[in-house]
Amino acid sequence: MSRNRALLGQLYFGLFILYLLVPLIVMAGAAFNDSKLPTVAPWKGFTWKWFGELWADQVMWGAFVNSILVALAVVALAVPIGTAAAIVLNSISGKYRATLYGFMVAPVLAPGLVIGISTVLFWNQIGTTVGAPGTWPFGRGLHLATLGQVSYIAAYVMLLVLARLQSFDPGLEEAALDLGASHGQVLRRILLPHLYPAVAASAAIAFFQSIENFNVTLFTKANETTLTVYVFSQVRAGITPKINALAFILILLTLVLALAYEMNRRRRARIEAERQAEARRAEEAMLL
Amino acid sequence: MSAGIDLENVCCDFGSFRAVDNASVSIRPGEFFSFLGPSGCGKTTILRMVSGFIEPTEGTIRIGGKDVKGTRPNQRPTALIFQNLALFPLMPIWENISFGLEVRGVDKATRRRRAEELLTLVDLPGAADKMVSQLSGGQKQRVAIARALAVEPQVMLLDEPLSALDLKLRQHMRAELRAIQKRTGVTFIYITHDQGEALAMSDRVGVMSQGRIQQIAAPRDIYDNPVNGFVASFVGENNIFEGEVGPVSDGMAGLSGPHGRFRARITPEAQGKQVRLYVRPEHTRLTGTAAAENSVEMEVTEVAFEGAFISVHGVAAGGKRLSAEVKNDGVTQVPEVGARVFATFDAARALLLPDANVRG
Numbered sequence: 001m002s003r004n005r006a007l008l009g010q011l012y013f014g015l016f017i018l019y020l021l022v023p024l025i026v027m028a029g030a031a032f033n034d035s036k037l038p039t040v041a042p043w044k045g046f047t048w049k050w051f052g053e054l055w056a057d058q059v060m061w062g063a064f065v066n067s068i069l070v071a072l073a074v075v076a077l078a079v080p081i082g083t084a085a086a087i088v089l090n091s092i093s094g095k096y097r098a099t100l101y102g103f104m105v106a107p108v109l110a111p112g113l114v115i116g117i118s119t120v121l122f123w124n125q126i127g128t129t130v131g132a133p134g135t136w137p138f139g140r141g142l143h144l145a146t147l148g149q150v151s152y153i154a155a156y157v158m159l160l161v162l163a164r165l166q167s168f169d170p171g172l173e174e175a176a177l178d179l180g181a182s183h184g185q186v187l188r189r190i191l192l193p194h195l196y197p198a199v200a201a202s203a204a205i206a207f208f209q210s211i212e213n214f215n216v217t218l219f220t221k222a223n224e225t226t227l228t229v230y231v232f233s234q235v236r237a238g239i240t241p242k243i244n245a246l247a248f249i250l251i252l253l254t255l256v257l258a259l260a261y262e263m264n265r266r267r268r269a270r271i272e273a274e275r276q277a278e279a280r281r282a283e284e285a286m287l288l
Numbered sequence: 289m290s291a292g293i294d295l296e297n298v299c300c301d302f303g304s305f306r307a308v309d310n311a312s313v314s315i316r317p318g319e320f321f322s323f324l325g326p327s328g329c330g331k332t333t334i335l336r337m338v339s340g341f342i343e344p345t346e347g348t349i350r351i352g353g354k355d356v357k358g359t360r361p362n363q364r365p366t367a368l369i370f371q372n373l374a375l376f377p378l379m380p381i382w383e384n385i386s387f388g389l390e391v392r393g394v395d396k397a398t399r400r401r402r403a404e405e406l407l408t409l410v411d412l413p414g415a416a417d418k419m420v421s422q423l424s425g426g427q428k429q430r431v432a433i434a435r436a437l438a439v440e441p442q443v444m445l446l447d448e449p450l451s452a453l454d455l456k457l458r459q460h461m462r463a464e465l466r467a468i469q470k471r472t473g474v475t476f477i478y479i480t481h482d483q484g485e486a487l488a489m490s491d492r493v494g495v496m497s498q499g500r501i502q503q504i505a506a507p508r509d510i511y512d513n514p515v516n517g518f519v520a521s522f523v524g525e526n527n528i529f530e531g532e533v534g535p536v537s538d539g540m541a542g543l544s545g546p547h548g549r550f551r552a553r554i555t556p557e558a559q560g561k562q563v564r565l566y567v568r569p570e571h572t573r574l575t576g577t578a579a580a581e582n583s584v585e586m587e588v589t590e591v592a593f594e595g596a597f598i599s600v601h602g603v604a605a606g607g608k609r610l611s612a613e614v615k616n617d618g619v620t621q622v623p624e625v626g627a628r629v630f631a632t633f634d635a636a637r638a639l640l641l642p643d644a645n646v647r648g
Contacts, residue, residue: 174374189376279423282427
């Protein structure tokens with residue numbers, strides 16, 4: 001009975017993984033097929049040429065650099081804003097907390113195109129008010145794409161940091177104050193070091209959220225394009241396996257990063273387990 | 289350097305709840321002073337008022353003769369040791385210890401040297417580069433003390449720092465804490481609900497109940513001459529008798545009640561109040577025949593072997609529970625369960641005490 005149940009569980013797990021991976025495998029396979037169309041069947045022979053074409057595509061490179069720049073700017077803005085919001089939220093309570101929380105989280109729930117359109121309208125309005133509509137920084141461009149993305153990505157940062165703050169012992173803050181630290185010193189030496197894992201994780205998430213963002217960017221960008229918008233334009237113009245090659249590289253990159261993260265996590269867990277074992281030995285030695 | 293602390297008519301209210309009620313105490317420089325009481329008696333509130341995390345609603349607190357009203361925790365010459373120790377888990381031990389120096393802008397080499405000195409002082413040399421999670425409970429305790437000592441406080445405030453430790457370690461750390469206090473000469477204010485801890489370590493103890501300081505005295509005095517029933521019961525076991533108190537002569541008075549007539553000591557403060565008689569089990573003898581005074585017949589219901597002594601429990605008329613401790617010296621007779629014996633005590637060892645000092 002229990003063996004049957006275990007078997008069923010494994011079967012379900014296997015099917016689930018298959019469901020997730022098969023499209024990726026098909027798509028990756030198409031990147032190596034010597035065919036004009038992005039497909040694995042019929043297989044017309046193995047080739048690297050789509051990677052070559054991708055490498056030679058100057059527009060793609062421009063869009064890629066833009067994506068990276070926008071993502072870095074989003075990280076630089078969203079991480080401090082989200083972290084600060086989390087710290088403030090954690091120190092207040094009642095209806096002010098509920099209100100601020102609502103304001104911060106609302107952009108996550110709003111559709112991307114609404115954020116995109118409202119960002120453009122908002123800045124255009126300001127531009128009109130000051131008498132310079134459409135000029136920088138009031139007109140569309142990658143800077144507006146950045147601001148639009150920050151408005152919802154900062155909320156992800158806030159949620160992650162807020163979760164980490166739950167495990168912070170406020171006694172540590174009191175202890176530091178009692179030892180003569182100022183509030184600034186408590187923040188820098190005690191609170192932020194505790195939050196760094198969540199801050200780092202949220203920076204990574206903010207970066208990838210920005211890279212993959214399409215709808216906000218589509219509405220706020222001007223002539224300069226980003227990678228997702230570029231891929232979209234390619235699909236309209238008629239797709240070639242060059243895009244599959246690009247996707248294959250992105251998947252590979254993601255896998256490598258995830259693997260590195262997991263290995264680092266296990267190494268830290270091992271170090272911590274060794275430390276605790278040492279503490280237990282010290283405890284026992286004391287009682288002998 | 290150490291400073292004395294004076295509390296003058298200090299009150300602390302949380303909304304309509306009065307956590308500390310009219311507390312006055314003068315703690316001497318270099319003294320090991322304990323506040324002892326059950327949880328919720330206001331002892332931690334006193335500590336937090338001295339450290340500056342709470343301001344008193346009324347009254348004055350002076351540290352080293354200086355009124356500290358409005359002085360923030362980080363500007364008071366006090367160092368607090370927290371119940372959960374609150375060591376910084378992400379810093380190595382030496383940075384933990386020298387944190388108070390770091391925030392004062394002391395250079396790294398000096399800080400490192402000072403941390404090593406303090407680790408030697410608390411008998412934990414060689415732990416400077418370890419992390420907090422590598423240390424046992426007792427070792428963490430020492431680090432917390434070293435960290436507090438690093439800022440050269442004039443007063444150390446300790447909030448039940450041993451409560452998280454195992455019994456054996458706790459007893460070991462008692463002696464250790466006392467030794468560190470003597471070595472440094474810093475005034476220690478110690479908060480605990482464990483009467484054994486308070487009595488064993490302190491120069492003086494303040495026993496608290498319901499926000500009020502009931503008695504301030506040396507441990508011996510607290511135990512032998514409690515001022516009221518609460519103190520007597522909180523620091524040890526008692527046989528208690530009710531009754532009407534008679535006329536006082538020479539500090540002694542009679543008490544007659546359902547269990548007979550007794551004679552016991554009465555303090556001037558207790559006179560004219562409703563009192564009960566308190567006598568410790570170790571001052572209660574078991575005799576085969578009734579003594580001239582202060583004897584109550586009882587039937588032995590339980591004989592518990594405790595090692596150094598044997599605890600004998602019994603029931604007197606009216607279901608009154610009594611107990612006596614018999615020394616395990618091989619000479620004193622130990623009665624068996626079911627035996628009828630007389631619980632007898634000296635009038636000089638028994639006290640007539642009012643109940644706790646609470647607001648009427």
